[in-house]
Amino acid sequence: MDRLFNSNWLIRLTALLLAIALFFYVQSENDSTRNTPSSQQADIIEDVKLEVYYDDENLIVTGLPETVDLGIEGPMQIVMREKLAKDYKVFVDLNSLLIGQHRVTIQTENFSEKLSVSVYPPFANVVIEEKVTKEFRVEPEINNRQIKEGYVLKNMTVEPKYVFVTGAKSVMDKINYVKASIKAEDGLTQSFSQQANVKVLDRDLNKLDVTIQPETVDINVEIEEYNREIPLTLKQTGQLPEGVTINELSLKQESVRVTGPQSIVDSLNEIVVEFDLSKLTESGDYEAKIPKLESSVKLANETVKIQANLTIVEQSEEVVSTEADIPLPSEDADEE
Numbered sequence: 001m002d003r004l005f006n007s008n009w010l011i012r013l014t015a016l017l018l019a020i021a022l023f024f025y026v027q028s029e030n031d032s033t034r035n036t037p038s039s040q041q042a043d044i045i046e047d048v049k050l051e052v053y054y055d056d057e058n059l060i061v062t063g064l065p066e067t068v069d070l071g072i073e074g075p076m077q078i079v080m081r082e083k084l085a086k087d088y089k090v091f092v093d094l095n096s097l098l099i100g101q102h103r104v105t106i107q108t109e110n111f112s113e114k115l116s117v118s119v120y121p122p123f124a125n126v127v128i129e130e131k132v133t134k135e136f137r138v139e140p141e142i143n144n145r146q147i148k149e150g151y152v153l154k155n156m157t158v159e160p161k162y163v164f165v166t167g168a169k170s171v172m173d174k175i176n177y178v179k180a181s182i183k184a185e186d187g188l189t190q191s192f193s194q195q196a197n198v199k200v201l202d203r204d205l206n207k208l209d210v211t212i213q214p215e216t217v218d219i220n221v222e223i224e225e226y227n228r229e230i231p232l233t234l235k236q237t238g239q240l241p242e243g244v245t246i247n248e249l250s251l252k253q254e255s256v257r258v259t260g261p262q263s264i265v266d267s268l269n270e271i272v273v274e275f276d277l278s279k280l281t282e283s284g285d286y287e288a289k290i291p292k293l294e295s296s297v298k299l300a301n302e303t304v305k306i307q308a309n310l311t312i313v314e315q316s317e318e319v320v321s322t323e324a325d326i327p328l329p330s331e332d333a334d335e336e
Contacts, residue, residue, distance in 0.1 A: 041076040044069055045083060050106065054094040054128070060168040061094060062209070063126040068106060074115035082112060090119065092126075099128050129168035136175070137162055138198055140219045142182040147223060148189050150261045150296075154222040160214070163198055167210035175210075176203040180217050191222045227259040231270045232290070232304060238276040243313040246280070252305040256290060260297030268293075275306055283310045 047067040054061055068090055072079055082088060089109040094102075104126055106119045140158040147153060158180060165178065180196040195216050200208045234251050251273065258265050275288045286306045290299055 039076060040074065041079045042071065042073040043079050043083065044071050048088075048090050051089060051091040052094065053091065054097075056131075058131055059099070060129045060131045060171075061126055062129070062168060064092065064124050065121070069120040070108070071118040071120065072111070072115050074112065078112050078114050082115065092124065094126065094128065097128055099130060101125065101127050127168075129170060131166060132169045132172045133164055133166040134172060134175075135162050136165055136178040136200075138217055139177065139179050140182070140196070140217075141179050142184070142221060146184055146186045146188050148187045150226055151189050151223055152226045152262070154191075154224045156222065157220045159218045159220075163217070164213045165200055165210050166213070167208065171208050171210060174202040174208060175200055177201040177205070180219060182219060182221060188221075188223055191220075191224075193218060193220045195219075225259045226262045226265060227257050228265050228268075229255040230258045230265075230268045231255050233270050233272050234306065235272050235274045236277055237274050238278040240277045240280060244280055245311040245313070246277075246308070247311055248307070248309040249275075249280075250307055252285070252307050256304070257300035258293070258297055259300070260294070264294060264297055273304055280308055280310055282312065283308055 046069050048070055050065060050068050052061060052064060070088075070090065072082060087110050090106060091109065092104050092106055094104065097104075102125075104124055106122060106124060108117050108119060111117050138158050138161060140156045142153065142156065144153060163178065165172070165175065177200070179199050179201065181199065182194055182196060184192075184194070196219050197216055198212050198214075200210050200212060202208055232251050232253065232255055234249070236249070240246065256271065258268060258271075271290060271293075273288050273290055275286070279286060284307075286308055287303050288306050289303050290301070292302075293299070
């Protein structure tokens with residue numbers, strides 16, 4: 001027995017068996033480590049662009065999100081590789097669908113088979129409609145409260161006058177206004193030009209989802225001081241010179257343009273022009289001053305012409321001789 005334990009062969013065999021057992025134990029531990037949850041990773045890829053395949057020349061699709069989020073799970077190295085490489089694709093294919101409403105599944109492509117991929121949202125409710133293009137006239141607009149007191153909007157033009165609007169037929173039927181709005185500071189007193197975006201609105205002034213070509217237009221705004229033509233009335237004063245008779249006396253212009261704050265200008269019904277008749281000496285044109293108004297208003301002209309048609313009777317001294325004027329001879333003279 002002692003001889004058996006002292007044998008070199010037995011020692012060698014025992015060592016070999018122990019080595020084999022240790023190898024399989026270590027290998028088992030390594031395999032177990034590889035398959036533990038710690039080697040797996042879950043991550044989220046946000047705002048991935050959604051690609052859509054359909055006949056975009058003749059159809060309009062609504063209801064799809066522009067981007068989606070992806071949840072990916074799998075081996076850590078593969079997860080990191082996919083996030084960095086970005087070779088994947090997220091899409092919906094609508095080419096086989098007809099006009100109408102549909103519920104479609106958002107699909108993914110080019111991900112590793114070792115990854116579990118989830119899409120958020122996984123579905124979308126879409127509407128496929130006929131694409132319509134129409135031409136509309138652009139209406140320029142400005143907030144009149146931005147114009148300073150005493151000034152008004154004289155005219156506003158837009159170039160180009162018409163734009164092309166493209167959208168789904170159901171949306172195009174809702175169009176009530178196509179506008180381009182001026183953005184300016186308060187207290188406008190001078191004419192100016194500005195480029196403005198075109199807006200397409202429904203009757204409740206809600207913006208509609210359409211394509212506009214061109215998207216911007218040029219607006220020319222003409223601003224001037226507020227003015228009105230106020231009637232002139234002639235008032236005669238003084239006395240006519242002796243021998244002068246008026247056949248006709250009238251103003252050569254019936255009104256004068258008055259510029260100033262609207263509240264003051266609009267309160268004027270007429271302007272009375274006084275003319276002294278004692279100045280009339282012959283037929284022709286005379287000049288009279290238009291009375292000055294408040295300092296905040298201006299007159300287009302300060303004087304007005306008056307046309308006079310007169311009859312003049314010239315006065316002359318006439319000497320008339322009568323018998324009473326001839327002295328008679330005295331009786332004394334006869335006696336002599």
